[in-house]
Amino acid sequence: MPYVVRDQDGQVVAVAEVPLSEDAEEVPIDHPEVLALLSRACAADLADGDEAFVNSDLSFIRVLEDLIEVLIRRGVIALSDLPGPAQDKLMQRRALRGWLAGVVGVVDDDSGKVI
Template identity: 40%
Template structure:
């Protein structure tokens, strides 16, 4: 058995292994609401990691650009698949910068 805490809309907002505080409700481990809550938590965690990965990708792109500008590395130092990806990202970023400039001019 699992103990759950509910919010003001009667949705599960926390789970506990034991009845460590008042107002907890006991549910079975295969309760559909518990399963839905755990699924939402897993999705939230995946989205958090995805955002973190995207933020890190931007840092890595900027780092590569700085190292190339300082002639520490060259684009040819990378394997062909990496070059293709870097060039594609650079093209996409350039296109978005152009769109942003057009919007600002209006």
């Protein structure tokens, strides 16, 4: 789990693998304040012109996700062959896609449809 450092107002200002100070606080990786800090950092990177690179990464992640699903369906690998955190992420993505398909009736398959 990562460690966070807070400013005098209690806002998370740093995330590290090791405690950076005596008052560093250990939190789960998916802690809302950690995610917010990372989101702000990504937004700053996008402002610096990295948008095309980030979009490429997001598209490639979808390719990898689809590839893993095909390998599982064909019996080449089993979900249980993957490390626990990878299994959790895949299951979260499956649940999210199922939820989106049920709520909206459309799952974006790179067809240009936006929810």
